[in-house]
Structures are given as structure tokens and as C-alpha cells.
Amino acid sequence: MKYEVVIGCEVHVQLLTKTKAFCSCENRFGGIPNTRVCPVCLGLPGALPVVNQKMIEDAVLAGLALNCKVAAVTRFDRKNYMYPDLPKGYQISQYDMPVCTGGKLDIETEGGKKSIRIIRLHMEEDAGKNLHLEDGSGLSYVDFNRCGTPLLEIVSEPDMRSPLEAVSYVQGIREIMKYLGISDCNMEEGSLRCDANINLWIYEDDKRYETPISEVKNMNSFKAMRNALKYEIKRQLAEWQEKHLSLMNTGKVTRGYNDKTGETVVQREKEEEADYRYFPEPDLKPIVITKNLVAETGRRVGELPAAKRKRFVSQYGLRKGSASVLAASKALSDYFEAAAKGYGEPVKIASWIITEVGGYLNTEGLTIEEFSLPPENITRLMEIVDSGIISSKIAKKVFARMAGSGESPDTIVKKLKLNQITDRDKLEEFVAVVMKENPQSVADFRKGKDHAIKFLMGRIMMLSKGRANPQVSAAILKEKLNNG
Amino acid sequence: MIDDKVLNSILYMSKLKVSGEEKENFRKQIEEILSYFKVLTSVDTENVESAAGEGVSIEDLRVDEIKDSFPLAIIKTFAADFQDGYFPVPRILGDGSGGEYK
Amino acid sequence: MDQIAGKSLTELKRLLDRGEVSALEIIKAFKEQYESDRKKPAPLNGYIEFFNDAEELAVKADEARKAGTSGILEGLPIAVKDNILISSRKATCGSAILQGFTSPYSSTVVERLMNEGIIPVGRTNMDEFAMGSTCEYSVYGPSKNPANREYVTGGSSGGSAAVVASGQAPCALGSETGGSVRLPASFCGTYGFKPTYGSLSRYGLVAFGSSMDQIGVISGDPDDIALVISVASGFDSNDLTSEDVDFSALFPLKRMRLKGKKIAIPEELSGEGIDKEVGIVLERFASWLRSEGACPETVSMPLLKTTVAMYYIIAPAEASSNLARYDGVRYGLRDITGNNLEDLYVRTRTEGFGDEVKRRIFLGNYVLSAGYYDAYYKKAMQVRYLLKKELNRVLKEYEYILSPTSPVPPFKLGTKIDNPLSMYLTDICTIFANLALLPAVSIPAGTTSKGLPVGMQLTGRMFDEKGILRAAKTWFLKESRGEV
Structure with a gap:
């Protein structure tokens, strides 16, 4: 039938x-x-x-x-x-x-x-x-x-x-x-x-x-x-x-x-x-109901979720799932777009916002409207990670503090000295390179010219772009020089 | 003019009962009044609006701000029956979106 | 000290302000008047309840006056119709269905008056839910006309008119939907005023016909009315149909120069259908107006013939809906002798409402129901629109409309109670002001050969309360000087 x-x-x-x-x-x-x-x-x-x-x-x-x-x-x-x-x-x-x-x-x-x-x-x-x-x-x-x-x-x-x-x-x-x-x-x-x-x-x-x-x-x-x-x-x-x-x-x-x-x-x-x-x-x-109010309200409507979802996929290359999550709320999608602005990898930003920001709001029982952290801070945090200054694991710590205190990621990295390299293996690498590149200074030190260590430390700092922890580096350097 | 079916259906809507002997008098009075209303038919109302009066603009409406509600103690001062914070009624079924009076 | 009972609110205010009398003396005098009447063989039955604590409140008012913290109406008594809510007082609308109901809040009008120190002294009798023109449809029995106790007071605010006319209160609040203040004022020989729809807040006035309901004032002196209106009027955020009017300068009323004022006398309310003795009083009132230099003229307004029909469609329609809340669920009468919800509804309402209320609920549901709506309710609303237009056109050319307040003088108790239609026709002169929202005042203008009061009615333009009240004051001054 x-x-x-x-x-x-x-x-x-x-x-x-x-x-x-x-x-x-x-x-x-x-x-x-x-x-x-x-x-x-x-x-x-x-x-x-x-x-x-x-x-x-x-x-x-x-x-x-x-x-x-x-x-x-x-x-x-x-x-x-x-x-x-x-x-x-x-x-x-x-x-x-x-x-x-x-x-x-x-x-x-x-x-x-x-x-x-x-x-x-x-x-x-x-x-x-x-x-x-x-x-x-x-x-x-x-x-x-x-x-x-x-x-x-x-x-x-x-x-x-x-x-x-x-x-x-x-x-x-x-x-x-x-x-x-x-x-x-x-x-x-x-x-x-x-x-x-x-x-x-x-x-x-x-x-x-x-x-x-x-x-x-x-x-x-x-x-x-x-x-x-x-x-x-x-x-x-x-x-x-x-x-x-x-x-x-x-x-x-x-x-x-x-x-x-x-x-x-x-x-x-x-x-x-x-x-x-x-x-x-x-x-x-x-x-x-005045025409004015209708016009004003019309501007408030803006782009709706369905259209936004499509645009997020085509413009930012987001997956459908991520696009749907972000496009479901006006405040959330605005937040994403502000954070993604001027940053090359929107997919990364999107997943950061969905997992980290979303998780934080969930735990704190807040809505995105109540979330006071400027989206630019997320962008900046991603840049710091990209430049290798901190790992993405450390970045989560930075975010947790940033979300609560509102400080900029740079300030937090500095305050917590997260940018210093304290990892022994990494520092040993620097020491090895510097010692290899400056055999004269190594020889000088071993002859008893203590001031040569200053020059070598300077080289280590240059090599690590200033991020090597001075105390730990100096200790390793001394150890290696004395053991030579 | 008002047959039993209409009379009963309007009484049902009104949630009123008019008992046997009163019924005829009641019907007569209503019919008399309704027939008096015919005086209106002499007025031509073709294309006349039934204006609800002047409008009010949104700015003059109530601002969305919370004010205190009744404390439960106040409700008890006027309630016919108030049990454990509820108004009790004979047991009903359904959500009441109209007409379920079985 | 002259006798207190019988004096107007304005006179009493003067005496109180000068310290020549105390609030306690005033309240006592009115209470005494009430109690002595109760002992008579046929009491007027104006009050349903005279408040026990009125004297206590008077003592407090006297203290406030001494302390210099008094309002402008401090210690002055007023009687209040049983459908105007006062916090912590009973209110029954003259009905069995509201037995046991104590109001948890005050009407805006009463609250504004009480803020200025007025003392509501009691609740006055009325036709059940204000539906009636004689004050006979009350669960407390009829009120009686002070001019002759075998006669009706008129209604529905019959109790209010009776207590004022008999010196049991200087002034009273009533309510109008179709003439319920003016008609009893006219039958009892007092002034009765209905403001423009929206001048007074309806918040806390128990609804009957919401598109016409309005609180009104009854007194022996137009100045009392002006005083009450000046305090109680104006926009109320609890009533979106109230208007932002300013009548604060209404009191005291000045005499009016009537010279040259054009006044329309509707042909439909002055000739055929008007009792001969009422016609004589109308003619005398018109000649007084002429003697003052005013120009009363007969004008035809054919739609005035249809107002009773219109009104008795629209008011019951609104009432049928307004009275649906009396269902035995939350407050008032509750008959739980049945075994289901339908029984609770039908038994409570059948027991709680009187015959006239039942008729109107029936009529209202009838004219609104599918199949009859267009022929009755819609038609009436359309004719109402035309009536407003017609009256406003007349009031452009003429300053006021003059007519009798009632086509007939007061009649004997019991004569119309079983003939609803003939009762309805008593309202033919008053209803148009309610339908068209206009202010109107009933003026005690004479008596019949039997000594029964006859009132004349002046209707004004929208919000011209001042005009009609000043005209009334002018008549009042002439009457008190005893001029002819």
C-alpha cells in the first residue's frame, strides 16, 4: 500500500x-x-x-x-x-x-x-x-x-x-x-x-x-x-x-x-x-513593537548555528563534531573565533577550547558567558607552546592558573620560572656542545684559569637562548670540566 | 431558542448546575435577555474594527527583576486547604491541557 | 462641637487640622451612628462589618498628629466596598463563595489613602460581585434606602451610598462597571463619581468586567471626592491599564463659571422611557444651568439605545472568565462532599454563587462560545467602538453630557429582583460612560413628590475629572446657600 x-x-x-x-x-x-x-x-x-x-x-x-x-x-x-x-x-x-x-x-x-x-x-x-x-x-x-x-x-x-x-x-x-x-x-x-x-x-x-x-x-x-x-x-x-x-x-x-x-x-x-x-x-x-526594535533584535540574531557550523568546517577546517560543539552557543563560538584570530592553527585552538576551557567551566560550574579570561590569552598560550618554551603538559598548568587569576600566560611562565631548562639531560647536551666548540677555554680552565668557566657559562646561556637554569648548568659544567 | 444541548453545554463550561424546577425559569430569563440583545443587529458594523484601545510600548512594560514572593505562612492565612505546602484537590489524571474531565 | 456624624470628609479634615476634634471622637461618632441604626427595626444594612480596631487606629492617628508625622488624611474615616481589598481584612464581594477569605494584600487605592493616614472603618454591602442595580443580590441581604427603608438603595455599591447618606461614614469607596456608584448615589441622594477608566488603579479591586471596572467615590460633598482622587489616582506599576495622570491639584475644587458652556442632553435619555418625575428634575437642573449662562441642548445619539445590550454582553463575557478562579481549590468556599474534581467545581460554584451571578456567568460563556461569539461578543465590541467614536464626537462640540442618572426614581425592595431584564434597563443612563471610559458624576438634584432622591449625571471628556467635579461643586454651593 x-x-x-x-x-x-x-x-x-x-x-x-x-x-x-x-x-x-x-x-x-x-x-x-x-x-x-x-x-x-x-x-x-x-x-x-x-x-x-x-x-x-x-x-x-x-x-x-x-x-x-x-x-x-x-x-x-x-x-x-x-x-x-x-x-x-x-x-x-x-x-x-x-x-x-x-x-x-x-x-x-x-x-x-x-x-x-x-x-x-x-x-x-x-x-x-x-x-x-x-x-x-x-x-x-x-x-x-x-x-x-x-x-x-x-x-x-x-x-x-x-x-x-x-x-x-x-x-x-x-x-x-x-x-x-x-x-x-x-x-x-x-x-x-x-x-x-x-x-x-x-x-x-x-x-x-x-x-x-x-x-x-x-x-x-x-x-x-x-x-x-x-x-x-x-x-x-x-x-x-x-x-x-x-x-x-x-x-x-x-x-x-x-x-x-x-x-x-x-x-x-x-x-x-x-x-x-x-x-x-x-x-x-x-x-x-517598533521597527527599530525589530531591526536591533535582527542584528542580535546574526549567524545561526547551522550556518556557523558549516562555516567553521570550511573556513577553519574543523571537524564536524568540533564545529557543532562550538557553534551551539553564540558566546562559545564568539570566544573561539576571537582566540583563533591571527593564529595559524584553528583546529588546535578549537580542541583546546573544547577540552580545556570546557572542562574548566564544567568543574567550576560556570557558563562561557561568565568566563572572564580574554580569548587572546588562549592564543598567546598556544604561541608559547609552539615556540617550545613550555610543553603542552606545562601549558595546562599555566591555563589552570590563568583561568583562575586572569594573569597573562607570559607573566605566569615568568613567575613560575617555567621557561628555565632544568632537565639534566638537556643541560648536559648544552654543556657537551659548548665544551666541544670551545676546546681552548676548556684547556684554560683545566690549567687553572678559573675565569674560563664564566665564558663557557655565557656560551651555554647563548645556546639555550637564556633558558638554561644557571645553577644546575654551572654544576654540570664544573663536574664535566673536573672529570675531563 | 436555547435547547437542552446548548443549555447543558454552557452550564458545563460554567461549572454550574441548575436543578430541575429552576431550569425552565432560568432558560426563560436567559432567552428573554438574549432576544433583547437583538437591538444590536440594527447597527451596521461592516468593516468596523473592535478596537482594543491604544497600545503600549515595550519600554513601558515591567523590567525583568525579581521581587519577593509570598512566605508559606501568608498562604496559610487565606488558603481554604493547604497540606504540607500543597493545595490538595480530588485526584486527577493528566497534565490538564484542557478538557480532561472524565 | 456640632454633631460629627453627617459632616463631610473635608469639614472633618479642617476640624482635625485645627485640633478642634480628635480622630478618636470622629470614629466613635460614626460608630455610634452605625450601632444605633443597627438597633432599629429595619436597619439600613450598609456595613457588612464595622472594624473592631477602628478606634485603636484612631488613637494611633491622634498620636501621629501630635508627633507631627501625620499624612494629609490622618485619622479620617472612610467606608470601603466589600470588593476592594484591604490587607489582613476579610473581603467577600457580598458572596458566599468568598466566605473565609482574608486578603493578604491591599488594593493600590486603599494603600495610597492609608499611606496618607486614612482609616478604613468598615466593609460595605453590595450586590454579589457588583452584579446588580439594587443591592438586593447580596448574601447579607439588601441594604435599605435611608430616605425610605422600603426602597432600594440602588446598586451595586448600595452599602456605600447608604452609610454616607445616613451619616455612618463621611465618604465611601464604591466600584463601577456599569453605574454601580452613580446609581446608588442618585437613589440615596449623595454625590457619586466614576473616574475616567485608568485614572485609578484596579489592582486589588476584585474584577467583574475588567475593561470597565473602576473604583469610584461617594460623598455628600464633591470636595471629598476631589480629595480622595487627588491622593489615590495615577499610574500604578501593578496595573498596566492605569494611566499616568496627575490630579494632585484637584482639591480644593473651585466654583466653575458655567457661562457659555455647551452641554448636550441626549434625546435618547431625556424623553420617552424617562419617568415623569425624573424628567421634571432634569428640566429644573437644565434651567439652573441656563440661569448660570450655560447652553444645554438636546442632541440625538442613537447608539445610546444599544448600550444596555452591549454592556450585558461585554460585562458578563469578562465576568464569566474573571469568576472562573472561584473553584474551591485555593481559597474561599470549598465543597468537598463530592468525589471528584468536577464535583468540587460544580458544587462549590453552584452553592457559592447567587442567581444573578449564575445568570451572568452563563450569559458570558454563551456569548463567547463557538458559534455565538461573532453574533454577540464581537458585534458588541464593534458597536462599542462606534459608540466611543460617537460620544467623542459629541464631546468635541459639547463640554459635558447631561442626563438623569437613572430613568426611574428609587423603587421598592423586591419589585425587580425576579425580572433581570427590567433590572438591567435601570442602567441605561449610566452604562455609556463605562463603555466609553468617560468620567461621570451623579449629582443629587431633587426629589420626587414622595421625597425620594433623584440624581442628575454629568459626563465629561476623557480625564476631565476636574471639569465635572467643579460643575458639581458649583451646584453644591448653590444648594448649600439654599438658592433656587
């Missing part, structure tokens, strides 16, 4: 603003239940929402990065439904005047590059969390800490033709949001959530039949997403063969994915579909 898979995605991304969407409570994951709540996010009588500036800015930034058109005027609406985790009995969302519309995201597929069209991007507030304890009380428990967290909802056209494409699309969204630093997109923690609408176009008797659309929820990882969608394809095919149900007569069903069984189960039939009674949020005025 000939068929085509049709998938569209609704992606929810939690923003990393300091405060919630409509109140000044801290926006952070987890914590003691109900400790980040106030009259607004608890839906007390008389409380009013106050829009977070940063949420609008982030939405515009995200929209531009997804090639969307930004609205000149955007408005919030109320989506009405009652549930315990929704304290006001409505969610402040956007309906007919979303902040962004009409974008696209390019993904890589087996058949090459493909554009997924984005219908809209809008802002809304997250709900609280219902906790289900098996405590025999017959109760669920509500925590409103998450309530009011700003979300972006990104809705795609049904342009994806396989679970793999759907996963690539969501990964692409994730990459961009993380790159822009507006979300950490952690699927396990729920800061990125994806619902997929999937059905099949079945070609039979020269006709196209569309199977009922399933909206699949509860996909908490990319693996779960792949499996859930694969399962849906199988299930819909089987259902078609058995019942010949089509979209026309059945409509849309909401199904939840169960990670344990690997199956999707019906959550809601079409006739139960809620009527959300959207209307403009009267507590908030429409928001005007």
Missing part, C-alpha cells in the same frame, strides 16, 4: 527570564513547592497581570531567528478552561494577533536540505504542576511555582514526512533557542515540550485518503518522540486496514505516549474538544 506520513509540530519552549511572564516572582525550575507565588500567579481576587518586557524581547528574537514576520502590534487573549493547575481559570495566551507569523526552519534530511514552514510563534504562560502521590488519600497536590513561567509556542505547518524529520525539526528549534540563550530546552525537565499532529495520506484506487489526525502528547525525549511517531504510523495503518476510518468522518484525537509500553493511548475524542472561548485580555493593552 502506498502512503505518506504527514506530521506537524507544536513546540513549547520555556524562557529563561529572571521573572515570570506576568509577575515578579522568580522563574526557576523546581524548589520548595509554592514558594515562588504571589497574588498574580496564584490567581487571587483583584490581582492583575503585568507583562515582562524580556518575554516580548525574547519572543521577537526567537521569531526573527526562525525567519518570522514580527507583528507591529501584538495582543494577549484569554484561553478559558478550568483545571486545578490553572489558578485563574484561564491561561493568558495569544489568539489572533500573535507576536510572530510565517517563518521557516531548514532541516537536513536524507534527500538534502528541506524547509519546514512555521505558521506562528506566540507567547503564553505555563500552568502549575499537579503532583500525584500514591498516598492513598485520593488527592492530587498542586504546586504553583511553575505557574506563570513564560512560554513560546511554535506551530509548524504539517511539512514533515517522517518521524526522523520531525525529530530534526524539533532539534533545530532546540539548537536555535539554546544558541540564543533564551531557553535551556531540557526535555526531561519540560522546558521544551512537543506535541505532534500526525496522520497518513493513503493512496488507494487512484484516490487519496487521509487517516484521522492524532495529536500525540507526553513525548519526553527525542527517542520517545521517534518511537511514539513510529508507533502511530503502524497503528494508523492497521486501523485503516481494519476500519477505513478517515479524517472526514472522525476528526482529531488526542493520544498520550506511554514510554514504558511504547504505545499511545486515547486521551480525548473529538467531541470532547474544549471550547476555549478566547477573547482579548482586558487587563492588558496591546503591545506595540
Whole structure:
């Protein structure tokens, strides 16, 4: 049987603003239940929402990065439904005047590059969390800490033709949001959530039949997403063969994915579909977004990870793996490029940044944005290694001190006397060469002219470019002269 | 004008119950009010916007700075029921993204 | 010392400032007035609660005055409608559903007044959630008209008007969505003022119809209103619909030279449909205006015929959403006799809301639901836009709009309670100001043959609170001189 898979995605991304969407409570994951709540996010009588500036800015930034058109005027609406985790009995969302519309995201597929069209991007507030304890009380428990967290909802056209494409699309969204630093997109923690609408176009008797659309929820990882969608394809095919149900007569069903069984189960039939009674949020005025802001924000978007990755490979000769790591974050890629500037071997710099800088940040629990070491210091350190002054092993020590203290690599090398050669074998080599090249002075010394040792020491220093440790060298020299 | 299906569906959305004997009176009152609303049909609103009023610019919105939240002790002063730091409700399933009232 | 109870806020302020009376004496006098009325066979039922600690607060105010740390309203009493939040005080909106709720925060208006030393002395009765025009839909039973206790006070701020008219408070805060301050002021023979939408913050005013809700002031003297507005108005960062207005110089009000001022009398609110006795008072008021040199003229504004329909679509729509938060989950009434979530919702709300609130929630959900939205809600919003345009056009040519505050004089308790539509029609004169956001004042302009008060209403241009209040003051001065 000939068929085509049709998938569209609704992606929810939690923003990393300091405060919630409509109140000044801290926006952070987890914590003691109900400790980040106030009259607004608890839906007390008389409380009013106050829009977070940063949420609008982030939405515009995200929209531009997804090639969307930004609205000149955007408005919030109320989506009405009652549930315990929704304290006001409505969610402040956007309906007919979303902040962004009409974008696209390019993904890589087996058949090459493909554009997924984005219908809209809008802002809304997250709900609280219902906790289900098996405590025999017959109760669920509500925590409103998450309530009011700003979300972006990104809705795609049904342009994806396989679970793999759907996963690539969501990964692409994730990459961009993380790159822009507006979300950490952690699927396990729920800061990125994806619902997929999937059905099949079945070609039979020269006709196209569309199977009922399933909206699949509860996909908490990319693996779960792949499996859930694969399962849906199988299930819909089987259902078609058995019942010949089509979209026309059945409509849309909401199904939840169960990670344990690997199956999707019906959550809601079409006739139960809620009527959300959207209307403009009267507590908030429409928001005007100036051309200026759009232009300014557009400049902030700059080159996105996918393009950057490609450029890093072609311009610097990086491997795909390294390029991906560096291009995933704007700050990290900027750091790399600044360090690589004017240095002949970017591949070395890249691997240094990935391993050493990355390792350091990891141990210290810092982000690259919080890392204060100027990238030029990395460049300089590499140069010192290249000139043979210190080994790359020593360079790691220098880096550790440099990252903590902020001193320049030259200062550290000098302070720790890392540039002196103390290695006995190496110094013996110098002594041997100098003695061989200056037989007269050797002879003079042996005749009792002590001052000849000064001349020979001078030669050793010249030969070692001043890096030979004088005490150790002198001792070796004396030893060799006396043993002659 | 308002049949049982509509009446029940709006009551369901409203999370209200109107019991047997009140129902007819309730329906009558609502129908009377709704039919009064017909006076609006005489107004021509072709191509009229339903303006939401003047807009506000981004600079006038709230700056993203954290302020203190409620201490748990305050919540206890107004909460109808507050157990171990949570608001308890009859056991529910699902994430609540609307309509799961089985 | 003359009798204290019965004096205005402004007079009491003068006495306090001169040290001729103490705050304690003032509070005691009003409390005494309240308590003696309670002993009468048919108490007015204006207060739901007179605060026990009001006298303690008065003692503190007297101390502050002695210490020279007093605010400009130090020790002055004010009554507060039961839907305007005061920190650590109960607030029930006249509803069973908010029984047990103590507010953890104060409304901005109350907070600003209290910062200047005002003492809220009690909570006043109201129609449940401010939905009603008679103050009969209260869980505490109706308030009664001080002019004749068999008559309604008007609503919804009936308690506020009753306590002011009976000398139980010099001044009271009420709230308006469709005339809820002006109508009871008119029925009880006091001044009642609704500011331009946005002049006062709505933060901490329990929401009914958010796009029209506004706190208002009731008093026997327009200067009291000016004093309160001058302290309480202006932008509030907790309410994005509040405006950056400066009314700090509003008090004291000067007499107005009315000569040459053009005043529009809407044909739709002055002829047919207006009670004969109300018409007589209107004619007398208009002749006074003429005698002052003003030019009242009849003007046709056809859309005024549609305001009741518009209002009773828009306000319930917003209310249905605003009242969704009363679900028994977090605060207030909670009926857990059922065994699931739906039971908690339906039982709590069915038990907690009165009939009129239920009707409006139903109406609101109806006009917003799929299939009816365009015909009702959207249509009403479009006509509202046209109404604003029409009124602003009239107010370009005319300085004020004059009409009766109510088409009928006060009526007997129980006469309209079972006929919602006829109750709604009582609002025909007041609603347009709320729909168009305009400031309006009700002026006690005369009485019927039975001695029942009749109010006249002046509506002004956006933010011209000063104009209409000065005009009211001019009438007040004439009345107190006893001129004809």
C-alpha cells in the first residue's frame, strides 16, 4: 500500500527570564513547592497581570531567528478552561494577533536540505504542576511555582514526512533557542515540550485518503518522540486496514505516549474538544513593537548555528563534531573565533577550547558567558607552546592558573620560572656542545684559569637562548670540566 | 431558542448546575435577555474594527527583576486547604491541557 | 462641637487640622451612628462589618498628629466596598463563595489613602460581585434606602451610598462597571463619581468586567471626592491599564463659571422611557444651568439605545472568565462532599454563587462560545467602538453630557429582583460612560413628590475629572446657600 506520513509540530519552549511572564516572582525550575507565588500567579481576587518586557524581547528574537514576520502590534487573549493547575481559570495566551507569523526552519534530511514552514510563534504562560502521590488519600497536590513561567509556542505547518524529520525539526528549534540563550530546552525537565499532529495520506484506487489526525502528547525525549511517531504510523495503518476510518468522518484525537509500553493511548475524542472561548485580555493593552526594535533584535540574531557550523568546517577546517560543539552557543563560538584570530592553527585552538576551557567551566560550574579570561590569552598560550618554551603538559598548568587569576600566560611562565631548562639531560647536551666548540677555554680552565668557566657559562646561556637554569648548568659544567 | 444541548453545554463550561424546577425559569430569563440583545443587529458594523484601545510600548512594560514572593505562612492565612505546602484537590489524571474531565 | 456624624470628609479634615476634634471622637461618632441604626427595626444594612480596631487606629492617628508625622488624611474615616481589598481584612464581594477569605494584600487605592493616614472603618454591602442595580443580590441581604427603608438603595455599591447618606461614614469607596456608584448615589441622594477608566488603579479591586471596572467615590460633598482622587489616582506599576495622570491639584475644587458652556442632553435619555418625575428634575437642573449662562441642548445619539445590550454582553463575557478562579481549590468556599474534581467545581460554584451571578456567568460563556461569539461578543465590541467614536464626537462640540442618572426614581425592595431584564434597563443612563471610559458624576438634584432622591449625571471628556467635579461643586454651593 502506498502512503505518506504527514506530521506537524507544536513546540513549547520555556524562557529563561529572571521573572515570570506576568509577575515578579522568580522563574526557576523546581524548589520548595509554592514558594515562588504571589497574588498574580496564584490567581487571587483583584490581582492583575503585568507583562515582562524580556518575554516580548525574547519572543521577537526567537521569531526573527526562525525567519518570522514580527507583528507591529501584538495582543494577549484569554484561553478559558478550568483545571486545578490553572489558578485563574484561564491561561493568558495569544489568539489572533500573535507576536510572530510565517517563518521557516531548514532541516537536513536524507534527500538534502528541506524547509519546514512555521505558521506562528506566540507567547503564553505555563500552568502549575499537579503532583500525584500514591498516598492513598485520593488527592492530587498542586504546586504553583511553575505557574506563570513564560512560554513560546511554535506551530509548524504539517511539512514533515517522517518521524526522523520531525525529530530534526524539533532539534533545530532546540539548537536555535539554546544558541540564543533564551531557553535551556531540557526535555526531561519540560522546558521544551512537543506535541505532534500526525496522520497518513493513503493512496488507494487512484484516490487519496487521509487517516484521522492524532495529536500525540507526553513525548519526553527525542527517542520517545521517534518511537511514539513510529508507533502511530503502524497503528494508523492497521486501523485503516481494519476500519477505513478517515479524517472526514472522525476528526482529531488526542493520544498520550506511554514510554514504558511504547504505545499511545486515547486521551480525548473529538467531541470532547474544549471550547476555549478566547477573547482579548482586558487587563492588558496591546503591545506595540517598533521597527527599530525589530531591526536591533535582527542584528542580535546574526549567524545561526547551522550556518556557523558549516562555516567553521570550511573556513577553519574543523571537524564536524568540533564545529557543532562550538557553534551551539553564540558566546562559545564568539570566544573561539576571537582566540583563533591571527593564529595559524584553528583546529588546535578549537580542541583546546573544547577540552580545556570546557572542562574548566564544567568543574567550576560556570557558563562561557561568565568566563572572564580574554580569548587572546588562549592564543598567546598556544604561541608559547609552539615556540617550545613550555610543553603542552606545562601549558595546562599555566591555563589552570590563568583561568583562575586572569594573569597573562607570559607573566605566569615568568613567575613560575617555567621557561628555565632544568632537565639534566638537556643541560648536559648544552654543556657537551659548548665544551666541544670551545676546546681552548676548556684547556684554560683545566690549567687553572678559573675565569674560563664564566665564558663557557655565557656560551651555554647563548645556546639555550637564556633558558638554561644557571645553577644546575654551572654544576654540570664544573663536574664535566673536573672529570675531563 | 436555547435547547437542552446548548443549555447543558454552557452550564458545563460554567461549572454550574441548575436543578430541575429552576431550569425552565432560568432558560426563560436567559432567552428573554438574549432576544433583547437583538437591538444590536440594527447597527451596521461592516468593516468596523473592535478596537482594543491604544497600545503600549515595550519600554513601558515591567523590567525583568525579581521581587519577593509570598512566605508559606501568608498562604496559610487565606488558603481554604493547604497540606504540607500543597493545595490538595480530588485526584486527577493528566497534565490538564484542557478538557480532561472524565 | 456640632454633631460629627453627617459632616463631610473635608469639614472633618479642617476640624482635625485645627485640633478642634480628635480622630478618636470622629470614629466613635460614626460608630455610634452605625450601632444605633443597627438597633432599629429595619436597619439600613450598609456595613457588612464595622472594624473592631477602628478606634485603636484612631488613637494611633491622634498620636501621629501630635508627633507631627501625620499624612494629609490622618485619622479620617472612610467606608470601603466589600470588593476592594484591604490587607489582613476579610473581603467577600457580598458572596458566599468568598466566605473565609482574608486578603493578604491591599488594593493600590486603599494603600495610597492609608499611606496618607486614612482609616478604613468598615466593609460595605453590595450586590454579589457588583452584579446588580439594587443591592438586593447580596448574601447579607439588601441594604435599605435611608430616605425610605422600603426602597432600594440602588446598586451595586448600595452599602456605600447608604452609610454616607445616613451619616455612618463621611465618604465611601464604591466600584463601577456599569453605574454601580452613580446609581446608588442618585437613589440615596449623595454625590457619586466614576473616574475616567485608568485614572485609578484596579489592582486589588476584585474584577467583574475588567475593561470597565473602576473604583469610584461617594460623598455628600464633591470636595471629598476631589480629595480622595487627588491622593489615590495615577499610574500604578501593578496595573498596566492605569494611566499616568496627575490630579494632585484637584482639591480644593473651585466654583466653575458655567457661562457659555455647551452641554448636550441626549434625546435618547431625556424623553420617552424617562419617568415623569425624573424628567421634571432634569428640566429644573437644565434651567439652573441656563440661569448660570450655560447652553444645554438636546442632541440625538442613537447608539445610546444599544448600550444596555452591549454592556450585558461585554460585562458578563469578562465576568464569566474573571469568576472562573472561584473553584474551591485555593481559597474561599470549598465543597468537598463530592468525589471528584468536577464535583468540587460544580458544587462549590453552584452553592457559592447567587442567581444573578449564575445568570451572568452563563450569559458570558454563551456569548463567547463557538458559534455565538461573532453574533454577540464581537458585534458588541464593534458597536462599542462606534459608540466611543460617537460620544467623542459629541464631546468635541459639547463640554459635558447631561442626563438623569437613572430613568426611574428609587423603587421598592423586591419589585425587580425576579425580572433581570427590567433590572438591567435601570442602567441605561449610566452604562455609556463605562463603555466609553468617560468620567461621570451623579449629582443629587431633587426629589420626587414622595421625597425620594433623584440624581442628575454629568459626563465629561476623557480625564476631565476636574471639569465635572467643579460643575458639581458649583451646584453644591448653590444648594448649600439654599438658592433656587
